[in-house]
Amino acid sequence: MNMQTKPPRTQAEQALLDSFAEKVGQLPGDAKVTIARDRLLSAITEAGLPTRRIESWHYTDLRSLLRGVPGKSGGAARALEPLVSGTVVWPVVQGVAANPSAPEGVELTPFMDLLASGEAAGMLAARGADDLIGQLNGAFAEDGYSFSVSADQAIEEIIELQSVQAGGQVHNRFVAGFGSRAKATVIERHLGHKGESGLSSSISTLEIEDGAEVTWIILQGRGESDQHLGQLSARLGADATLKLFVINAGGKLVRQEVHVDVAGEGAHFDLRCVNLLAGDSHTDVTLTLGHAVPHTTSKEIIRNVVLGRARGVFQGQIRVAKEAQKTDAQMACNTLLLSDEGEFAAKPELEIFADDVVCAHGATVIDIDHTHLFYLMARGITDKSARALLVNGFVDELVGELENEDLVEALETLIEQWLVDHG
Amino acid sequence: MLEIKNLHARIADDGTEIIRGLNLRVKAGEVAAIMGPNGSGKSTLSYILAGRSDYEVTEGDILYNGESILELDPSERAAKGIFLAFQYPVEIPGVATMQFLKVAMNEQRKARGEEELKTPDFIKLVKEAAGSLQIDPAMLKRPLNVGFSGGEKKRAEILQMKLLAPKLCVLDETDSGLDIDALKIVSDGVNALRAPDRAIIVITHYQRLLEHIVPDSVHVLYQGQVIKSGDKSLALDLEANGYAQIIEAAA
Numbered sequence A: 001m002n003m004q005t006k007p008p009r010t011q012a013e014q015a016l017l018d019s020f021a022e023k024v025g026q027l028p029g030d031a032k033v034t035i036a037r038d039r040l041l042s043a044i045t046e047a048g049l050p051t052r053r054i055e056s057w058h059y060t061d062l063r064s065l066l067r068g069v070p071g072k073s074g075g076a077a078r079a080l081e082p083l084v085s086g087t088v089v090w091p092v093v094q095g096v097a098a099n100p101s102a103p104e105g106v107e108l109t110p111f112m113d114l115l116a117s118g119e120a121a122g123m124l125a126a127r128g129a130d131d132l133i134g135q136l137n138g139a140f141a142e143d144g145y146s147f148s149v150s151a152d153q154a155i156e157e158i159i160e161l162q163s164v165q166a167g168g169q170v171h172n173r174f175v176a177g178f179g180s181r182a183k184a185t186v187i188e189r190h191l192g193h194k195g196e197s198g199l200s201s202s203i204s205t206l207e208i209e210d211g212a213e214v215t216w217i218i219l220q221g222r223g224e225s226d227q228h229l230g231q232l233s234a235r236l237g238a239d240a241t242l243k244l245f246v247i248n249a250g251g252k253l254v255r256q257e258v259h260v261d262v263a264g265e266g267a268h269f270d271l272r273c274v275n276l277l278a279g280d281s282h283t284d285v286t287l288t289l290g291h292a293v294p295h296t297t298s299k300e301i302i303r304n305v306v307l308g309r310a311r312g313v314f315q316g317q318i319r320v321a322k323e324a325q326k327t328d329a330q331m332a333c334n335t336l337l338l339s340d341e342g343e344f345a346a347k348p349e350l351e352i353f354a355d356d357v358v359c360a361h362g363a364t365v366i367d368i369d370h371t372h373l374f375y376l377m378a379r380g381i382t383d384k385s386a387r388a389l390l391v392n393g394f395v396d397e398l399v400g401e402l403e404n405e406d407l408v409e410a411l412e413t414l415i416e417q418w419l420v421d422h423g
Numbered sequence B: 001m002l003e004i005k006n007l008h009a010r011i012a013d014d015g016t017e018i019i020r021g022l023n024l025r026v027k028a029g030e031v032a033a034i035m036g037p038n039g040s041g042k043s044t045l046s047y048i049l050a051g052r053s054d055y056e057v058t059e060g061d062i063l064y065n066g067e068s069i070l071e072l073d074p075s076e077r078a079a080k081g082i083f084l085a086f087q088y089p090v091e092i093p094g095v096a097t098m099q100f101l102k103v104a105m106n107e108q109r110k111a112r113g114e115e116e117l118k119t120p121d122f123i124k125l126v127k128e129a130a131g132s133l134q135i136d137p138a139m140l141k142r143p144l145n146v147g148f149s150g151g152e153k154k155r156a157e158i159l160q161m162k163l164l165a166p167k168l169c170v171l172d173e174t175d176s177g178l179d180i181d182a183l184k185i186v187s188d189g190v191n192a193l194r195a196p197d198r199a200i201i202v203i204t205h206y207q208r209l210l211e212h213i214v215p216d217s218v219h220v221l222y223q224g225q226v227i228k229s230g231d232k233s234l235a236l237d238l239e240a241n242g243y244a245q246i247i248e249a250a251a
């Protein structure tokens, strides 16, 4: 006989249930929303937090890694200056959005309003049984922004979605629509305060219509003891382009999922990901990418810098459907391992059902190149600065691909500062 | 300025001895040419002067202004004024040339207790130096040496040398890969650096370079030793007769 006994609840699981019980009455939403929340929470209660036995969580055993779920409320947080000066900031402070103005051609609504009216009920669904982030965020989602860029609108200004957290729990939602041939650059920036440890989840959903061009930057800079669970889902129409940059430079336990559906012919998806890992943090970037139709392309480059006892994971799954002939999909994961105690696991996975495609993936782990180091030092640059230059160069190559020079400069400064702080 | 005494050095990895009892003196203000067949140890000597850790000195000493430099790392040697123009300059993706130049200049200044350069002053210096070497400013926007042609790399080395104004310059086959006009431009650049308080060591295979940069002394390196020294006429002699006689005479 095979009796399935459920393992006892972990402290974190119990704390999640407790905080739901405590908060449920105050979470925004109509009856439909409440039902959706309950359903998602019971999915977590039933299955428990995912363990390594769940394939998509194999390298991030959340059940053992998620520690110390804080109560809902945290300390006092406040919005910061935008990453690129002069850009539009839409703040979400300690989980709560404001009422900022939007540039011409953009319609903006706080997500809380959509919950209250019940419009968001349909958005509170998990992607599948293993979608812990969808379940958690859907159960607790409180606020964020929903916005849409009209067709043919090119938004010159960068839009910064700025989520600031000082401990406690924060669960954000961003819903973005880009009309046909629209153009926009959006920064999704997650910031933490020192000291207080927080738990956050954040889901962004992008609908990119035919011919639209979107640059989306996820800049995760939560505090050293924060736990952050992020997810971005995007669907690309015909000839649409999504350039996604992910920079992880913070947090103690981080998982960033990216789910992209390249659904229209001629569409292109780019992922550039920089993981700056230090201390005893655990950072997981998980990508699922579907090429569903012919003549689409994608390119993913992941660069990791690993210091201390940090652990990193990249899972990249590319599915090419039977119909999706002439797909060109390239994936590379390069790690600069600067510590014997650090590690990075890369798991590329290609599922190709079409026969006329070009798909490739590669993973490398390297150390500082000694010839490079000698050359720099022979010019009077000290060992420490020379190493910093080389590490910077390793990741700057990706950042340099961005078109906006102010943005490139801001990100380079940020990376440099991270290396100074942790090097 | 430079005194190499009975230097023995080997490859750290496998212990192969490359430099086998080498002696050389170069005075301040002097231009010394080092010639010698392929594989005789010329580049190895230049690397050892610059402090590359792939080589181990097992015997002898290198004195620079009377002090041994064996214990100094490459950046400390550079800060003291030693500069090596590489035979094969290294491509470093991701590191912007301008940023590299700025860091190098400022780190050397810092090591010498001088003030950092202000950005406009720095840019002005680079522009002037690049102009005199006919280096396209667009090249400096690229990552360090990445995609530079062979000749462009050599010019970039001399640009660095000009900007860092070292006291002991070692040029390892700077002439190889340069076209006729570039050879002239680069030689002029080097000649402009000739000064009573500066020594220049030119490693080359060809007399042609030495017509532009006229040496005070010429040394022939063979199997890790200086087997003959002379004045500039020695280079002409080598050009005409090759190494065979000298090697035989030394044996």
Ligand SMILES: Nc1ncnc2c1ncn2[C@@H]1O[C@H](COP(=O)(O)OP(=O)(O)OP(=O)(O)O)[C@@H](O)[C@H]1O
Residues within 6 Å of the ligand: B011, B018, B036, B037, B038, B039, B040, B041, B042, B043, B044, B045, B054, B087
């Ligand atoms: N790191 C190394 N590993 C193995 N062999 C080496 C190494 N460095 C130097 N050698 C060997 O030492 C010898 C001297 O090399 P070096 O590059 O100094 O010669 P060179 O005089 O500069 O020659 P060329 O005129 O061709 O530039 C060669 O036989 C070379 O193969």
Ligand SMILES: [Mg+2]
Residues within 6 Å of the ligand: B042, B043, B044, B087, B172, B173
């Ligand atoms: Mg050589």
